[in-house]
């Protein structure tokens with residue numbers, strides 16, 4: 001029988017120190033305790049707790065499928081407890097992303113971000129988990145396009161016949177809450193037409209076209225649309241599968257050789273350059289950024305994350321590498337250029353996106369003073 005395993009990454013900003021910088025150790029410890037208990041009880045098989053800047057990230061491997069209420073409850077209880085601790089320490093934004101109070105079986109729509117993928121385990125199943133801070137779900141549009149549709153990035157699309165059938169992209173329209181599936185290479189231009197509008201369209205899932213093998217799953221929460229106001233950027237996560245008829249790990253990492261622009265950064269209101277970093281630098285500083293992303297490599301093995309003899313998961317900190325120094329340098333050069341612009345577009349996001357920030361409160365004050373011109 002084929003082993004079916006689910007990888008769930010559920011994340012939440014439950015409070016941080018100092019300001020929006022990092023998730024402090026006492027909160028990571030609480031998450032560790034909760035997931036260890038869930039593992040002992042047999043709810044999950046393996047886990048890894050980490051943080052992307054001020055977001056607490058729970059990576060879990062289990063056999064309960066996607067959207068399972070027991071798994072989501074583990075995450076919800078963890079976040080509740082961590083938020084309580086954050087409140088007792090008077091941390092910044094304690095409980096910030098927990099938008100609802102009563103758990104009803106699934107954390108989707110309640111504030112936390114979720115990326116989940118149930119896979120039928122192959123002979124070897126390499127997985128890369130990306131997690132970003134100070135940006136939104138559309139931060140993955142550009143690299144995922146490069147990885148799964150751009151023959152100039154992914155050599156396999158050209159020289160490996162097992163990739164030649166192309167990939168299908170599910171694209172979510174977050175404004176109208178509807179989705180569409182686009183097939184590449186045939187509809188590549190249409191795909192770019194949509195996902196180039198990063199304020200509105202997000203890639204949510206990708207499948208290999210010939211057999212619908214799942215290849216990528218993203219978190220797509222729009223916190224501002226749930227809450228109706230700015231409550232922090234979505235700080236997305238993505239799970240990407242590699243090798244054996246899929247892009248190689250190196251092809252998945254290749255788009256990050258250069259920095260690129262994403263929405264988010266200070267107050268979720270600015271364009272900023274994405275900086276790929278190792279876990280050690282998964283923290284935001286200058287202008288609450290620049291927006292950062294970590295990449296964790298792992299192998300799935302019989303329902304678990306492949307682990308050492310002590311049961312510690314083997315996690316590869318993929319951006320912890322001088323190979324990404326150039327992207328980091330570029331990010332700082334772009335950051336400096338944008339910050340010279342202050343609050344003038346294009347440094348600040350466009351008016352439509354700013355609707356969901358605190359800017360309308362400022363403009364409201366002036367409304368009555370306008371006279372016909």
Ligand SMILES: [Mg+2]
Nearest residue numbers: 054055133235
């Ligand atoms: Mg964050």
